[in-house]
Amino acid sequence: GEDVEQSLFLSVREGDSSVINCTYTDSSSTYLYWYKQEPGAGLQLLTYIFSNMDMKQDQRLTVLLNKKDKHLSLRIADTQTGDSAIYFCAETLPGGYNKLIFGAGTRLAVHP
Amino acid sequence: EAQVTQNPRYLITVTGKKLTVTCSQNMNHEYMSWYRQDPGLGLRQIYYSMNVEVTDKGDVPEGYKVSRKEKRNFPLILESPSPNQTSLYFCASSYSYGYTFGSGTRLTVV
Numbered sequence: 001g002e003d004v005e006q007s008l009f010l011s012v013r014e015g016d017s018s019v020i021n022c023t024y025t026d027s028s029s030t031y032l033y034w035y036k037q038e039p040g041a042g043l044q045l046l047t048y049i050f051s052n053m054d055m056k057q058d059q060r061l062t063v064l065l066n067k068k069d070k071h072l073s074l075r076i077a078d079t080q081t082g083d084s085a086i087y088f089c090a091e092t093l094p095g096g097y098n099k100l101i102f103g104a105g106t107r108l109a110v111h112p
Numbered sequence: 113e114a115q116v117t118q119n120p121r122y123l124i125t126v127t128g129k130k131l132t133v134t135c136s137q138n139m140n141h142e143y144m145s146w147y148r149q150d151p152g153l154g155l156r157q158i159y160y161s162m163n164v165e166v167t168d169k170g171d172v173p174e175g176y177k178v179s180r181k182e183k184r185n186f187p188l189i190l191e192s193p194s195p196n197q198t199s200l201y202f203c204a205s206s207y208s209y210g211y212t213f214g215s216g217t218r219l220t221v222v
Contacts, residue, residue: 008152031209042215043155043202088154098143098206099170102154 006089006103012110018076020106022089027070029091034063034074037086037105046074046087076108084110114139118203118214125193125221133188133217135203143207144186148172149200149216158201161186193221 003025012018024032033048049056049063049072056063062075076083089103116137125131137144145160147170157170161180175197177189186205190197198221203214 004154033211043213045211048209090155092209098208098211099145099157099160100147100155100204100211102147102156104152104154 004089004091004101004103006087006106008104008106010106010108012079012108014079014081014110014112016079018074018079018083018108018110020074020076020087020089020108022072022074022103024070024072024089024091024101026091026093026101027067028094030094031092032063032065032072033088033090033092033100034061035088035090035102037088039085043088079108079110081110081112084108114212116203116205116212116214118201118217121215121217123217123219125219127194127221128192131190131193131219133190133201133203133219135186135188135214136184137186137203137205137212138184139205139207139212140183141205141207141212142183144180144203144205145170146176146178146186146188147202147204149202155202158188193219195221197221 006022034046035043036046060077064073086105086107088105090100119134142163146158147155149155156172158176159178161167201217
């Protein structure tokens with residue numbers, strides 16, 4: 001079945017790296033996404049990775065995909081207080097329905 | 113500017129009073145969907161639409177209706193809202209793998 005799991009909380013010190021992890025159950029995922037939600041705001045697409053890729057880097061963000069273990073991670077380098085938010089992992093499956101399946105979200109707290 | 117517009121942003125209503133949350137997109141996307149967000153559960157799909165006059169249930173459709181009479185609009189209708197529909201609602205439209213979300217509607221049913 002379709003299931004995406006994330007840990008609910010992560011606390012890091014400002015300037016350190018943050019790693020947010022996600023596991024999914026359906027090996028036929030086509031795209032995997034990371035969304036950011038700041039307090040009171042909507043969903044902002046941070047990055048996405050196609051399922052035939054292992055890694056994608058975009059400035060401070062690095063996405064790693066391990067298809068064998070069905071594990072996706074988001075690394076934020078030099079974490080800042082502005083990175084405090086909820087981060088959602090999501091996947092889409094083949095079949096043309098464009099349905100996004102979300103994890104419960106990881107709340108990242110950045111402290112001085 | 114490409115966007116998905118939801119209205120209203122905030123709504124407090126009473127049990128049983130019919131309401132509609134509007135959603136409009138200006139990107140000519142065929143696919144639109146509604147999600148609700150609840151703490152610890154992430155976002156769950158309520159309904160989706162593949163094109164005009166084509167709609168189908170998502171994972172949590174009970175208590176909701178939708179319509180797709182025009183490509184740009186996809187309203188969410190609560191015929192008889194109940195307190196368990198208190199939630200944050202998001203509309204989204206997409207083409208292929210690109211998704212655009214609205215800013216959300218926070219609904220409270222008392």
